[in-house]
Amino acid sequence: MKDKYKRRHFLENVCPQVALAMFGVTLVEACSKGDDDSGTYSGTSDEITGYTVNGNSVSIDLDDTSFSTLQSRGWMNFRQQNMLLLKLNDTTYRAFTNSCPHAGSRNAWSYNDTQERFVCSSHNNSYPSDCSTPGTTDDVLECYDTSLMGSTLTVTKS
Secondary structure (H helix, E strand, O other): OHHHHHHHHHHHHOHHHHHHHHHOHHHHHHHOOOOOOOOOOOOOOOOOOOEEEEOOEEEEEOOOHHHHHHHHHOEEEEHHHOEEEEEEEOOEEEEEEOOOOOOOOOOOEEEEOOOOEEEEOOOOEEEEOOOOOOOOOOOOOOEEEEEEEOOEEEEEOO
16 A cells, blocks of 8 residues: 555656656646546547537537548547547437546547447446446436537537
8 A cells, every 4th residue: 555655646746747857748648647548549639620619519520530530430539628429320429528427537438339338448437328327337427418510510518
């Protein structure tokens, strides 16, 4: 227990400064608490286009190349807006928070098509994509309202 505390103390207090000094600002996030970058997530770059934010609504141009993963794979972790996007069919989409109800991880997601569940690899918890059924932690993944007009998906966060 004592070694675990020392390691955690070191990572929380020293890691950000060392990373900043040696590698620059972009790697500081690797040591941040509660946001595990291990596991599967969609997207390879933090630079993403094709969306606008107006208050608590996000308008997404589904024809933009930044959202091609959503079109080809059926889901994506839209990290820039902290949400998971799921394509159910050509006219229906769902959007969820990408914060795991169990531990708050945001970037450890995969999607199990067979079981229609998002899986957080931080602790292997899973959450149904129906917006109402509890997952393995007896929590429901928070769902946002969506509407589609042409090729623009609008997500309204609660």
